[in-house]
Amino acid sequence: MSTIIIGVEPSERSRDAIAFGRRLATAAGADVIVANAYPYSDLPSRASNAAYREALRDNALETVEAMRQELGEVGAPAEILVAANVSPAHALHRIAEVRDAALIIVGSTHTGRAGRVLPGSTGERLIHGSPCAVAVVPREYRSRAAEPIKRIGVAYNSTEEADAALAAGIELARGLGAELEIIGVVSAESFGTPALMSGGPSPLSLRADIENKVQQSLDAMLGEVPSDVAATSVRLTGDPADELVARSTELDLLVTGSRGYGPLHSVLVGGVSARIMRSAACPVIAVPRGVEAPLEHLFGSSTATTA
Secondary structure (H helix, E strand, O other), X not given: OOEEEEEOOOOHHHHHHHHHHHHHHHHHOOEEEEEEEEOOOOOOOOOOOHHHHHHHHHHHHHHHHHHHHHHOOOOOOOEEEEEEOOOHHHHHHHHHHHHOOOEEEEEEOOOOOOOOOOEOHHHHHHOEOOOOEEEEEOOOHHHHOOOOOOEEEEEOOXXXXXXXXXXXXXXXXXXXXXXXXXXXXXXXXXXXXXXOOOXXXXXXXXXXHHHHXXXXXXXXXXXXXXXXXXXXXXXXXXXXXXXXXXXXXXXOEEEEOOOOOOOOOOOEOOHHHHHHHHHOOOOEEEOOOXXXXXXOOOOOOOOOOOO
């Protein structure tokens, strides 16, 4: 059975993360850990204060217990876990490694626009170097958490990282009984500059060639989606991040890959993915690079069709 970690603090954004985590855990039958890191270092120093550490730990335990109560029943009772660490992101990374987690879920920053994803400092650090997939949930998601997850989008650009995102999207669509949408974006920059050499292709013919190539790639990927998953493709034109953010208003979940360099088996988002995760209107999951099927074991034998 796989494990989902929900990183929490005493805030409304953590309730958004709990609401999304409840949906996935219920559908997947996954184990859940509700975790909090309290700001204390256990390294010996002059600043060591056992009483202060104990007070911080007690507050952290109150927080995770309150969030576990809000999580409700998701199959097996959720585990609560607190850790002394001045870096919440580092603490969640460590827990994910030790527990071999499939997914870490965090809420959006409290300063962002309602209904939009805007990772806070923990979320920003989590999506850079996490050993497993990371979900960032938009503000006030809990107010619409009862709505079914019907459409899951995957940002696709013919890279290995996009292939991993597609594999994750297929697993999510199957487990949640949702339709999959493979989204390709023709970047306006790729055909917006006239050919530099005389006799080169015109911007119009170059655009047509690029659009045809992207469409062929989408068609090929659509043909590889298993027959038990309903899927469509969408080709957009413009700035990739802007187009995907705009498309997120029509999605219930968006999956992206990591950038094409950095440590294997970890999440390291680039400019486009980072912008998507800051502005999307739905939850966004970034999957680690170098993992062919990053959410393969999340749903296991689950046959849930609604969430």
